[in-house]
Amino acid sequence: KIHFPLQQRMSFSLSQGTRDYNPKQMAIRERVFNTIISCFKRHGAETIDTPVFELKETLTGKYGEDSKLIYDLKDQGGELLSLRYDLTVPFARYLAMNKITNIKRYHIAKVYRRDNPAMTRGRYREFYQCDFDIAGQYDGMIPDAECLKIVHEILSELDLGDFRIKVNDRRILDGMFAVCGVPDDKFRSICSTVDKLDKMPWEDVKKEMVNEKGLSEEVADRIGEYVSLQGGMDLAERLLQDHRMSQSKQACAGLSDIKLLFSYLQLFQVTDKVVFDLSLARGLDYYTGIIYEAVLTQAGAVPAPAEAQKGAPAEESVSVGSVAGGGRYDGLVGMFDPKGRKVPCVGVSIGIERIFSIMEHKAEVSAEKVRTTEVQVMVASAQKNLLEEKLRLITELWDAGIKAEVMYKKNPKLLSQLQHCEESGIPLVAILGEQELKDGVVKLRVVATREEVDISRADLIAEIRKRTSEA
Amino acid sequence: KIHFPLQQRMSFSLSQGTRDYNPKQMAIRERVFNTIISCFKRHGAETIDTPVFELKETLTGKYGEDSKLIYDLKDQGGELLSLRYDLTVPFARYLAMNKITNIKRYHIAKVYRRDNPAMTRGRYREFYQCDFDIAGQYDGMIPDAECLKIVHEILSELDLGDFRIKVNDRRILDGMFAVCGVPDDKFRSICSTVDKLDKMPWEDVKKEMVNEKGLSEEVADRIGEYVSLQGGMDLAERLLQDHRMSQSKQACAGLSDIKLLFSYLQLFQVTDKVVFDLSLARGLDYYTGIIYEAVLTQAGAVPAPAEAQKGAPAEESVSVGSVAGGGRYDGLVGMFDPKGRKVPCVGVSIGIERIFSIMEHKAEVSAEKVRTTEVQVMVASAQKNLLEEKLRLITELWDAGIKAEVMYKKNPKLLSQLQHCEESGIPLVAILGEQELKDGVVKLRVVATREEVDISRADLIAEIRKRTSEA
Numbered sequence: 051k052i053h054f055p056l057q058q059r060m061s062f063s064l065s066q067g068t069r070d071y072n073p074k075q076m077a078i079r080e081r082v083f084n085t086i087i088s089c090f091k092r093h094g095a096e097t098i099d100t101p102v103f104e105l106k107e108t109l110t111g112k113y114g115e116d117s118k119l120i121y122d123l124k125d126q127g128g129e130l131l132s133l134r135y136d137l138t139v140p141f142a143r144y145l146a147m148n149k150i151t152n153i154k155r156y157h158i159a160k161v162y163r164r165d166n167p168a169m170t171r172g173r174y175r176e177f178y179q180c181d182f183d184i185a186g187q188y189d190g191m192i193p194d195a196e197c198l199k200i201v202h203e204i205l206s207e208l209d210l211g212d213f214r215i216k217v218n219d220r221r222i223l224d225g226m227f228a229v230c231g232v233p234d235d236k237f238r239s240i241c242s243t244v245d246k247l248d249k250m251p252w253e254d255v256k257k258e259m260v261n262e263k264g265l266s267e268e269v270a271d272r273i274g275e276y277v278s279l280q281g282g283m284d285l286a287e288r289l290l291q292d293h294r295m296s297q298s299k300q301a302c303a304g305l306s307d308i309k310l311l312f313s314y315l316q317l318f319q320v321t322d323k324v325v326f327d328l329s330l331a332r333g334l335d336y337y338t339g340i341i342y343e344a345v346l347t348q349a350g351a352v353p354a355p356a357e358a359q360k361g362a363p364a365e366e367s368v369s370v371g372s373v374a375g376g377g378r379y380d381g382l383v384g385m386f387d388p389k390g391r392k393v394p395c396v397g398v399s400i401g402i403e404r405i406f407s408i409m410e411h412k413a414e415v416s417a418e419k420v421r422t423t424e425v426q427v428m429v430a431s432a433q434k435n436l437l438e439e440k441l442r443l444i445t446e447l448w449d450a451g452i453k454a455e456v457m458y459k460k461n462p463k464l465l466s467q468l469q470h471c472e473e474s475g476i477p478l479v480a481i482l483g484e485q486e487l488k489d490g491v492v493k494l495r496v497v498a499t500r501e502e503v504d505i506s507r508a509d510l511i512a513e514i515r516k517r518t519s520e521a
Numbered sequence: 522k523i524h525f526p527l528q529q530r531m532s533f534s535l536s537q538g539t540r541d542y543n544p545k546q547m548a549i550r551e552r553v554f555n556t557i558i559s560c561f562k563r564h565g566a567e568t569i570d571t572p573v574f575e576l577k578e579t580l581t582g583k584y585g586e587d588s589k590l591i592y593d594l595k596d597q598g599g600e601l602l603s604l605r606y607d608l609t610v611p612f613a614r615y616l617a618m619n620k621i622t623n624i625k626r627y628h629i630a631k632v633y634r635r636d637n638p639a640m641t642r643g644r645y646r647e648f649y650q651c652d653f654d655i656a657g658q659y660d661g662m663i664p665d666a667e668c669l670k671i672v673h674e675i676l677s678e679l680d681l682g683d684f685r686i687k688v689n690d691r692r693i694l695d696g697m698f699a700v701c702g703v704p705d706d707k708f709r710s711i712c713s714t715v716d717k718l719d720k721m722p723w724e725d726v727k728k729e730m731v732n733e734k735g736l737s738e739e740v741a742d743r744i745g746e747y748v749s750l751q752g753g754m755d756l757a758e759r760l761l762q763d764h765r766m767s768q769s770k771q772a773c774a775g776l777s778d779i780k781l782l783f784s785y786l787q788l789f790q791v792t793d794k795v796v797f798d799l800s801l802a803r804g805l806d807y808y809t810g811i812i813y814e815a816v817l818t819q820a821g822a823v824p825a826p827a828e829a830q831k832g833a834p835a836e837e838s839v840s841v842g843s844v845a846g847g848g849r850y851d852g853l854v855g856m857f858d859p860k861g862r863k864v865p866c867v868g869v870s871i872g873i874e875r876i877f878s879i880m881e882h883k884a885e886v887s888a889e890k891v892r893t894t895e896v897q898v899m900v901a902s903a904q905k906n907l908l909e910e911k912l913r914l915i916t917e918l919w920d921a922g923i924k925a926e927v928m929y930k931k932n933p934k935l936l937s938q939l940q941h942c943e944e945s946g947i948p949l950v951a952i953l954g955e956q957e958l959k960d961g962v963v964k965l966r967v968v969a970t971r972e973e974v975d976i977s978r979a980d981l982i983a984e985i986r987k988r989t990s991e992a
Contacts, residue, residue, distance in 0.1 A: 094894050105534060
């Protein structure tokens, strides 16, 4: 018996709102990441990484009311640290710290929020963000339009069902509040209330404005008229003529930019999914210009059980929530610069956890066999005492770059070796037996068809490559 | 002016012992990860992920003296949480929690240690671990040998210079301590002292054993004789005959396994780099059998300045430290199981941060131009007022999967567009001018050679693919 200090046995739950990813979930996650990263790379983005914790003061004052959701580390004698809450503030800190004035970068990493978890709906306390941002002083709306093009590409490629990208502008919201008679110091607070329109009917939002936020009914009703409006470039043009809106310089600046944005979106061929929606507010403090959010509009995005799908009538269009969002934040980097020098930024964050949930659900419903390894061939034996020969063969295969497995048993049964292939989707088996060794061949078995052919040792690697190249 | 609550400006340092990765470092990191992940996949591994923080009690009692280096989260009303210290304990917790009795998995993720950072030598408080582990009840030493094969493959492919993989066994160490006369309750403590032999001469290690740990000189000297031994299968055979060692059953079990291990390593063709070294101890409590550690042996691993290399004599072989390590831990999973059911495990962890440091240094010294994007073509204009045409063209390219960029200016100078290509290594420029538009062509410029050819719009995508397919 070895000398091993056995501790008392532990319970083994996970922290609330977190989860493990099993191999199947990881295979799906890898697929989604590959689609997203390919898109970011297609648009010429570099990538960076930042630490999972920052000095507490770096995060202070950036998230408004949500600051209470930040995880702090224990003071163990040293600096006060917090887990990152998003990737945008660390990005701004990175730009200021390194005096970078233009960059196009993506960053995929986990962020942390002490929120109420709702794990079945893909809401966790630890979750991935996939951010793409363009920093730099450029001509108006070109980078902004590219961000929307990227959202369009990613959601189309992931094939999650139909979607809409809502667009608005903080300046239009602020201008609208001003001309409707909202006092200056209530803009942010009323903005948060408007943000609830995707979850609450107008009547409840209005009540909150009047009863909790102290607006008059009249002011609230004026806001209500505007936030019910949706359209495209035409709506922006109409509002530029609106007798109230046209009194606000900022609203006009925002509306002109929306017009310009739509002209670029036409060239990018994505206007089919984009809608200018005055009810879109987005909660974060740091946005200064255009804001946007993508929502899936099909109930089909989370597929109904097979039963219900047969001959089902056109499904009602139901929002299943936001899967991407972002906007322009021209002031954030300046908050980190000793001289307050601004670096204009615009970016988008893909709501990857919700996408994972949908993809996992899809894989489950379709009973799709998700492979969790990429093994091309199993090296197996038909008789006993062939371990050495198998290890010699698999060494050749590995050294040639073939993905190969062998069972960790001296004398496994052929059947159990074949079963392992069936279960894990390995397409080929290279079977060694005494006769094959004498003849200098390997019996190559195709798992799906059970076809078997003798291949000479010299040709084996080429044969495996040929038969698995489509994978 | 927009309504934006400007906070007081922040300082923007990073937490001690952490760092950002810039795009160049990320490009190198991606390359290293690709090599490592390819190897793990070649050996048929699945992957999992676990949360960055675990319940504090999950980590308690697993790391011996090192437990003081664990980061705790602040108690914000709820569970007591700690940042993971390695990936092995979360893996064991995962297996127990999901009742998994066999799996071959890799896990690449960041871990956290409140250690003294030494960032120039690649030691951080936040750092990556790349772990590969095989769990399951298998025939002896086959999975263990595969772990060493993997280390051999990865270090060879990364081309970091010559290396050695030291191998030992906890049972040999414990047996040796027993037959040398170390009291049972001092095994772990003396093991930690032996572990310092790679940083301290024997004389100092002996002093610590005698003065601090209370061994007699005689006992220490006996240990000293053994820990100076290095060899291969022959050494294991010799020690099995050793009059003292042969008295310990555990030592004999360990020595027989070393022999078996070397026989598999011969079949895997990796014995050239593997050495059985009785001074290898490794600090962690949870190892129960074979242990190993890979070290780079060439000063050349961190390349000397170009000057010194010319006509330099054969460089002295200097250990620049451990780049991989691991071992067998058959008891850890059982610590998490309510019934104490054991799942034998063996694994290896690649010391990726040190490898990053070496690769970054190499890239610097060789003045290698590291590309940070994969852009194939820049869409450029030779005259003014062609933004719309450029956006139309780049939309075609993106939609065809071509990686393409355009400058975010209405009327950039041709020279500045070409300069951007030179700087970021973009190989092709698709230049639009009024004449080209009339003729239905694009001028395709090869940045390296400055060659320019007119290509019809219909052939452009195929031409770009052809010219960048080797990349």
